[in-house]
């Protein structure tokens with residue numbers, strides 16, 4: 001039986017067009033045109049309105065580790081509801097296990113250096129971020145636009161760089177089959193060289209959120 005905060009290769013594979021990257025150690029999936037262009041533009045407009053400097057958990061002292069801006073999107077906004085409906089149809093994860101959707105914005109020179117989305121078990125910030133909702137299970141990320149230069153997402157273990165494309169979804173399982181965090185999910189939101197990059201990030205938890 002699948003846990004309520006989980007998706008799976010079988011579930012994602014039920015949607016036409018979902019492709020799995022060919023790496024045994026990492027469950028990584030891509031779906032082009034997951035969002036239509038008009039919805040991408042609406043979400044970009046919302047991110048523009050609500051952006052603030054991004055923060056990081058498990059701060060490592062590098063002030064340049066994550067230089068982008070973040071927007072906490074209003075769950076009641078029609079565009080956000082449409083996005084959530086589409087995510088649920090695709091991943092079948094109980095929405096109560098989802099963190100609120102965020103948008104990320106990267107101007108030229110901004111990046112999010114190599115990191116994992118799961119929290120270090122027993123790390124300094126574990127209690128603060130995981131006491132109630134538990135570990136992050138899956139990440140669903142959507143590029144809202146194509147970037148003129150730079151801004152790819154690099155998965156070092158898989159030797160793969162995914163290029164931003166309007167509406168393209170990227171999803172991965174942050175854990176291994178035995179439930180332990182998967183270090184092969186290490187990824188880097190690379191510097192934008194020309195243009196502005198907008199993405200949506202949606203993280204899911206083992207237990208209900210909040």
Ligand SMILES: O=C(O)CCC(=O)C(=O)O
Nearest residue numbers: 112152153189190199201
């Ligand atoms: O912007 C990217 O390409 C990656 C974003 C990311 O990894 C994150 O927000 O956790």
Ligand SMILES: [Fe+2]
Nearest residue numbers: 115116117187
């Ligand atoms: Fe990430």
